[in-house]
Amino acid sequence: MKKIGVLTSGGDAPGMNAAIRSVVRKCIYHDIEVYGIYYGYQGLIDGNIEKMEIGSVGDIIQRGGTMLYTARCEDFKTPEGRQKGIDQLEKHGIEGLVVIGGDGSFMGAKKLTEAGYPCIGVPGTIDNDIPMTDFTIGFDTALNTVIDAIDKIRDTATSHERTYVIEVMGRDAGDIALWTGLADGAESILIPEVDDNFEDIIERLKRGHERGKRHSIIIVAEGVGSGFDYGQRIQDATSLETRVTVLGHTQRGGSPTAFDRVLASRLGAQAVDLLIKGKAGRMVGIQNNQLVDHDIIEALNNKHQLDLDMYKLSKELSI
Structure with a gap:
């Protein structure tokens, strides 16, 4: 293989x-030879493609987002759109492609x-x-961003003796909510994978208030519903x-x-x-800190599994 292309697609993530x-x-x-394709599959269709050199990627390892x-x-979801992209690959002589992104990008x-x-x-x-895969690029950074925000919110929650509902990302997966909720000692964690009993959440809050607890933190993954709706309820x-x-x-x-810089470096090199x-x-x-590769169709046909033992632990520790 003489020429390889690389693109990022879908939502950006730190470590890309x-x-x-x-x-x-x-x-x-x-x-x-390696070619950067700008603006994902749209850039592929439009021919927004540029040959990359060593210096093209200098001083970017510490930057969030994606330079592409x-x-x-x-x-690109249509046969006609994909053919336009293929025409551009042929025009530039690109023989293989590394696609960095989520499930839509993998499709x-x-x-x-x-x-x-x-x-x-x-x-x-x-x-x-x-x-x-146990982890995706960007997850660890997002966790630390959320944890830092919750730590700050906890300070003001304690000062004013308030209950705080914090809505985090996670439309279909509750990993961010679960990991940050466990790391920050949240009273309740609401995730798409589990149907929580709202009365149980209320009972936990009341028990805490009765024993003199001065603040409470509730983490809500966006896939469960609006944080504002839960706050009002x-x-x-x-x-x-x-x-x-x-x-x-x-x-x-x-x-x-x-962690994300090392993970991204390992996965990018493995793809090549x-x-x-x-x-x-x-x-x-x-998986288990070992690099692996799987058939992409098999990956798309499987469903991500949340660690329910961690969810059970979060319940046990938030009594």
Whole structure:
């Protein structure tokens, strides 16, 4: 393989730049030309493609976001749109593609592989909702961002003796809510994977208030519902002064943690190794701290499994 392309697609995640850097420098190390495709699949269709050099990825490993930018692309879901992308790959002589993103991005990689263009998927999403890998790029950084915010909110919650509802990202997966809730000692954690009894949440708050607890933290994953709705329901049911914070896109930003930088570097390099070996339609990942790769279709057909033992532990510790 003489030419490899790399793109980022879907929502950005801290550590994507480290993955891009790894792909680019791994290719150059093996005397392979590497091309950056800007704005994801839309940039592929539009031919927004540029040859990368060693210096192209200098001083980016510590930066959040993605230097290749990202965009949603409905056109690529159609055969006509994908053919435009294939035409651009042929025009530039690109023989393989590394796609950094989530499940929607992997679907595009699957379609390209089926059309004869080898693709390797690298899981990059703060939600940690990709099956067959323990962690995705950006998850650890998002956790630390949320934990830092909750620590600050706890200070003011204690000062004013208030209940705080904090809404975090996680439309279909509750990993951010669960991990941060356990790390910050939240009284209740609401996640899409578990149907929580609202009366149980209220009873926990009342018991805490009766024993002199001065504040409470409730973590709500966005996939469960609106933090504001839960805040109003809690205040109506308990008469406790309740405030709501929606952390929103702050969770996606910031300098990646050491864990995410190392994970991204390892996964990016592994993706290039697989293309060199002639593999296609694979997803790279990490399981038990060992690099793995799986069939991308198998990954898409599986469902991410949340650690319910951790959820049980959070209940036991928040009595």
